[in-house]
Amino acid sequence: LKLVMPTVNLDGEVTVLAAVPEVVEALEVCAVTWQKLISTALEKQLKKVPQGNGPLAEVDRWHERNDTLSALTEQTNLPEVQKVLEILQEAESEHIGDLQVVLSDLRKQNVEALDNVKFLSTLERHLKNLSYGTGFNVVLDTIPSLMNALRMIWIISRHDNKDEWMVALMEQIAWEISARVYKVVDLHMLFKEDRAAAKKKIAEAKSTLEQWKKCYFTVRAQIEESGREQHWEFDQKRLFEKTDYMTSVCQDLYDILQVVIEEFHSIFGPELKAVTGDPKRVDDLLRRVNGLTSPMEELDFDPFSIKSTHDWKLIMEEFRKVVSVEIAKEIFVQNLKDPPLYKNHPPVAGAIYWSRSLFYRIKHTIIRFQEVEDLLASERGKEVKQIYLQVAKKMKEYEDQKYNQWRDGTEQILPVLLKNTLLTSSVTEEPVTTKKSVHFIVNFSPTLHEIIIETKYMEQLGLPVPKIARYVALQEDKYLRYRSGLKNMLDRYHKLMGTLNEAETKILDDHIQELWRVFKSGHRRLSWNSLGIGDFIIRCTEAIRKFESLVRQIHNNSEDINNKLLFIESTNLFKFPLSKNADELPKAKEFFEYIKCERAKDVPHMVRKYSAIPQLLIKVERRVANTNSGKSPNLASYYAYWEKRIYQVLTQLIVKNLQAFNAAVLTDVPLFQTEANLSVPEIILQPNASEIDKMTVQCIQDCVEVTKHFVRWMHGTCIECPPQHVEEEEVITFSFYSDISQNPLIIEQAVLITHNVHKLLASLSKYLKPWKSYHLLWKLDKGVVMERLAAEKPACITFDEELQFYMKVAQEVTQQPLVKDEQFIRLQLAPLAFTVQENARGWVISLGKLLNESAREKLFSLQEEIQVGGFSL
Numbered sequence: 001l002k003l004v005m006p007t008v009n010l011d012g013e014v015t016v017l018a019a020v021p022e023v024v025e026a027l028e029v030c031a032v033t034w035q036k037l038i039s040t041a042l043e044k045q046l047k048k049v050p051q052g053n054g055p056l057a058e059v060d061r062w063h064e065r066n067d068t069l070s071a072l073t074e075q076t077n078l079p080e081v082q083k084v085l086e087i088l089q090e091a092e093s094e095h096i097g098d099l100q101v102v103l104s105d106l107r108k109q110n111v112e113a114l115d116n117v118k119f120l121s122t123l124e125r126h127l128k129n130l131s132y133g134t135g136f137n138v139v140l141d142t143i144p145s146l147m148n149a150l151r152m153i154w155i156i157s158r159h160d161n162k163d164e165w166m167v168a169l170m171e172q173i174a175w176e177i178s179a180r181v182y183k184v185v186d187l188h189m190l191f192k193e194d195r196a197a198a199k200k201k202i203a204e205a206k207s208t209l210e211q212w213k214k215c216y217f218t219v220r221a222q223i224e225e226s227g228r229e230q231h232w233e234f235d236q237k238r239l240f241e242k243t244d245y246m247t248s249v250c251q252d253l254y255d256i257l258q259v260v261i262e263e264f265h266s267i268f269g270p271e272l273k274a275v276t277g278d279p280k281r282v283d284d285l286l287r288r289v290n291g292l293t294s295p296m297e298e299l300d301f302d303p304f305s306i307k308s309t310h311d312w313k314l315i316m317e318e319f320r321k322v323v324s325v326e327i328a329k330e331i332f333v334q335n336l337k338d339p340p341l342y343k344n345h346p347p348v349a350g351a352i353y354w355s356r357s358l359f360y361r362i363k364h365t366i367i368r369f370q371e372v373e374d375l376l377a378s379e380r381g382k383e384v385k386q387i388y389l390q391v392a393k394k395m396k397e398y399e400d401q402k403y404n405q406w407r408d409g410t411e412q413i414l415p416v417l418l419k420n421t422l423l424t425s426s427v428t429e430e431p432v433t434t435k436k437s438v439h440f441i442v443n444f445s446p447t448l449h450e451i452i453i454e455t456k457y458m459e460q461l462g463l464p465v466p467k468i469a470r471y472v473a474l475q476e477d478k479y480l481r482y483r484s485g486l487k488n489m490l491d492r493y494h495k496l497m498g499t500l501n502e503a504e505t506k507i508l509d510d511h512i513q514e515l516w517r518v519f520k521s522g523h524r525r526l527s528w529n530s531l532g533i534g535d536f537i538i539r540c541t542e543a544i545r546k547f548e549s550l551v552r553q554i555h556n557n558s559e560d561i562n563n564k565l566l567f568i569e570s571t572n573l574f575k576f577p578l579s580k581n582a583d584e585l586p587k588a589k590e591f592f593e594y595i596k597c598e599r600a601k602d603v604p605h606m607v608r609k610y611s612a613i614p615q616l617l618i619k620v621e622r623r624v625a626n627t628n629s630g631k632s633p634n635l636a637s638y639y640a641y642w643e644k645r646i647y648q649v650l651t652q653l654i655v656k657n658l659q660a661f662n663a664a665v666l667t668d669v670p671l672f673q674t675e676a677n678l679s680v681p682e683i684i685l686q687p688n689a690s691e692i693d694k695m696t697v698q699c700i701q702d703c704v705e706v707t708k709h710f711v712r713w714m715h716g717t718c719i720e721c722p723p724q725h726v727e728e729e730e731v732i733t734f735s736f737y738s739d740i741s742q743n744p745l746i747i748e749q750a751v752l753i754t755h756n757v758h759k760l761l762a763s764l765s766k767y768l769k770p771w772k773s774y775h776l777l778w779k780l781d782k783g784v785v786m787e788r789l790a791a792e793k794p795a796c797i798t799f800d801e802e803l804q805f806y807m808k809v810a811q812e813v814t815q816q817p818l819v820k821d822e823q824f825i826r827l828q829l830a831p832l833a834f835t836v837q838e839n840a841r842g843w844v845i846s847l848g849k850l851l852n853e854s855a856r857e858k859l860f861s862l863q864e865e866i867q868v869g870g871f872s873l
Contacts, residue, residue: 001041001068003075006030010083018090027084031095034081038072038102042109045069054179055127055172059120066113073110076103119153130176136204139180140211146173147215151222155229167234170216177212178242181205181250182304190253191293199257206250209243216240246304252316256293295319346450348406349457355395355402356461363392403463410451411466417448418472418529422486422522422536439494440519442486444479444528452476479528485537486522493544496551503641504554507624507634511547518543553623557616561642564609565649571606573599573657573703574664576671585826588687591672592695596702607709610646614718617642631717639718650707650736651743657703658749665756670826676768677831685827689761692825696757700750708737760823767820767827 008026010017017023045065050057075081088096126146133139154166185205190198216239220232295315301308303315341350424443455465455473465473472479493515500508522536575598579585586594617639618628625632664671675686685692711720712734721734740746813833820827 001037001072003034003037003072003081004030005080006084010080010087014083014086014090018087024087024091024093027088028093028095030084031088031093031099034076035095035099035102038076038106041068041072042102042105045109050172053172054131054176055123055169056131056176058169058172059124059127062113062116062120066110066117069106069110069113072106076106115157119157122153123149127173127176130173130180136180136184136201136208139177139208140204143177143208143211144215144218147219151219151229154223154232163234166232167238170234171238174212174239174243177208178246178304181209181246185250185253185304187253187296187299187303191257191297195257199254202250202254202257206247206254209247209250212243213240242306245306245309249303249312252312253296256296256319344453346453346457348402349454349461351402352399352461352463353457355399359392359395403458406454406458407466410454410469413447414451414466414468414472417445417451419527420445421524422482422526422528422530422533423490423519425523440490440523442483442490444483444486448472448479448528452479482528482533482537485534489537489540489544492541492548496544496548499551499555501641503638504551504558507620507638508547508550508554510634511550511624515543515547550623554620557620561613561616561645564613565645567609568606569649569653569656571602571653571657572660573602573653573706574661574699575599575602576664585670585673588672588674588692588695592699595699599702599706603706603709606706610710611720613642613646614713614720617718630719631714633716636716639713639716642718643713646710647736647739650710651740651746654704654707654740654743655745655749658700658746658753661700661703662749662753662756665753665760665824668821668823670821671824673826673828674764675828675831677835685761685764686831689758689765692761693754693758697754700753704741704746704750705737707740708733708735710736712736756823760825763822764820764825764827767822 006027008023010023045068048061048065050061085096085099088099123146126142126149129138129142130146133142150166150170184201190201193201216232223229224231295318296303299315301311303312339351339354341347342353345353420443422443424441426439426441451469452473455469456476458465459470497505505512518540522540526533526536574595577586577591577594585591614630617635618630620638621630621632621635622628625634674692677686687695713719714721724732724734726732816829816833818828818830818833820829
């Protein structure tokens with residue numbers, strides 16, 4: 001649109017031109033033309049409607065209005081047009097008022113169009129994603145951002161924050177989302193696609209529709225919580241009626257695919273083909289399953305249209321009816337041989353319960369669909385009804401077969417089960433010769449308990465049961481009480497037997513045999529029909545209690561013995577002296593003497609503990625064999641068992657102590673000290689390495705010889721062997737020493753300790769080698785060296801060099817470390833350093849004397865020369 005400019009010359013002042021009638025008349029004609037043009041353009045733009053149902057059509061409409069009105073507005077702002085308006089205003093033309101009204105309306109509409117375009121442009125990207133996005137995932141991500149953008153327009157815009165405008169825009173957005181779903185979910189093709197992909201597509205479509213409503217209410221709640229913004233009180237029917245209905249249809253379609261994919265296709269999969277051995281029949285069933293969706297593929301109405309609600313509901317009702325009957329039928333056929341049971345249900349009655357529950361499920365479905373007019377009157381309905389009758393007949397035949405088999409089997413086997421003895425026994429993997437290898441079991445057959453449970457459930461099902469079965473079922477509490485009493489009694493017995501070691505089992509052999517004699521009647525004579533079962537349980541329990549008391553006393557004695565042995569085993573045979581202060585440690589001899597003395601104090605305590613053991617064994621003898629001699633033949637193996645334990649404890653005592661001593665040797669914590677001394681011409685340790693080696697070996701030997709104090713018992717007794725007199729006055733005492741001293745572990749530890757000590761002493765000797773560099777201090781004879789030097793009559797500078805050398809040696813020695821800690825020995829170097837210094841000082845003194853004598857001689861000689869010269873003068 002273009003405004004036609006006036007042809008008159010407008011050059012000159014406004015007041016001058018306004019006074020010229022010809023000019024004013026020409027401009028009035030022009031003004032009337034502009035008024036009509038602008039009014040027509042505004043009317044046309046305001047009457048225009050979006051060219052489509054979606055929001056992008058609304059955006060396009062506002063873009064077009066903005067372009068048109070902006071073009072007109074720009075023309076009205078031209079200088080020429082503005083001068084025309086000024087001249088007509090000055091001339092007080094009657095046409096200027098109408099033109100001003102139209103121009104005002106134009107500016108108002110243009111501002112609104114410009115504002116709307118500006119805010120709608122913030123939505124345009126989101127709206128294009130709704131319409132053209134590559135998948136539902138794009139739409140799902142877009143909706144929250146779009147809703148937040150709408151909220152911003154609602155808050156900021158001067159024109160777009162009115163209910164009607166916002167509802168209209170949201171209605172267009174809802175239409176776009178619905179159209180997107182409608183386009184993607186094509187029922188004619190949906191069930192022909194890959195089932196998993198179709199199921200995913202429906203799930204995404206449903207999520208998209210739900211997201212629209214969810215995001216609306218989320219933003220609405222945020223607006224209300226802010227308390228500053230005008231609330232969204234929009235017509236929800238216009239916004240969500242269509243999308244809510246489509247959501248429900250998508251849910252129906254998802255349920256259909258769920259049934260087809262998850263239930264029927266899993267039932268009629270490769271496993272069923274393998275089990276039934278009839279793949280053709282399974283394939284036929286699958287074709288029937290796929291046929292369940294054929295009504296959806298052949299619809300003659302739009303399922304997403306609200307107008308088709310009734311027709312879609314009928315389709316879904318029929319599908320559910322068919323599915324219900326088909327599922328029940330196939331579950332029944334598939335699980336005939338191994339039906340799923342309710343918790344605590346027995347096999348037969350549980351199978352009947354299962355069959356009846358399936359029957360009631362499909363019966364309820366058929367009755368419910370009979371209430372819907374004409375639903376079962378159709379051909380498909382008649383077919384379903386026929387299937388229902390066939391399934392019901394098979395279920396009844398299945399129930400009758402299960403019941404008859406159970407009834408006949410129960411009448412035959414129950415009398416046999418009631419004649420079983422109360423107990424039976426089995427032999428474990430242990431040797432049959434041991435009493436612990438015999439394991440008693442309550443001989444209450446699981447079948448008998450199962451028959452009791454079956455009987456109770458059969459009666460609940462209203463089925464007649466055999467008289468003997470009803471009698472046993474009525475006695476269930478009594479049988480279970482007997483079974484529990486017997487089991488508890490045997491558990492107590494087996495737990496008690498499990499606490500016995502082989503030695504204890506042997507000495508209690510007679511008592512175990514006596515206990516078995518009490519068990520014998522339940523193992524040989526008493527059955528579940530017997531009347532004395534309760535008395536039998538009482539007798540067995542009392543016998544076990546007495547045996548348990550005896551075992552407890554034996555174990556108490558065993559615990560006392562073990563405590564004494566633990567005391568012996570944990571004795572420290574290498575107690576080290578505590579240093580008086582950090583710098584002063586005991587000498588080597590003091591160190592080993594201290595260990596020996598402390599060990600001598602501990603040995604009597606150990607021997608007293610050992611000597612008390614026979615008295616405890618005699619206590620056991622008194623309880624088991626009714627004697628107190630300490631040499632009962634019945635307890636010979638028991639004495640031997642404890643003597644072996646004592647040998648093991650003493651062996652462990654020596655091994656652990658030697659290991660601890662070896663660890664102390666190797667740790668960097670000095671325990672005693674030795675000195676380095678000069679014994680011309682050698683530097684030696686004091687005491688020397690050989691003496692320390694000997695003291696170490698003697699200490700180890702003393703440790704092992706502790707076992708000489710533990711006297712062996714006479715064979716088959718717990719009585720100590722008396723000393724044996726042999727040739728002349730020699731007396732031999734049989735102790736554990738002879739065996740323990742030959743133990744390879746102990747020999748190995750002893751050798752290891754001596755090796756480590758020897759290695760340490762060699763290391764210390766090597767450490768002293770640098771001190772041998774001063775050997776000339778004590779190796780050379782001072783007198784001879786001084787005589788030779790005096791004969792040479794050296795110059796003073798020679799004396800100075802020699803004195804500097806020895807003084808340097810004396811100074812150098814003071815800078816050497818005087819203590820060397822290596823592993824468990826501290827080497828004191830102060831005595832050696834003092835000796836070296838003294839030798840260096842001795843050389844300095846000798847040189848000083850020689851220098852003094854030489855100087856005196858020269859002085860006297862000089863005096864004589866002076867005197868002779870004086871006389872000559």
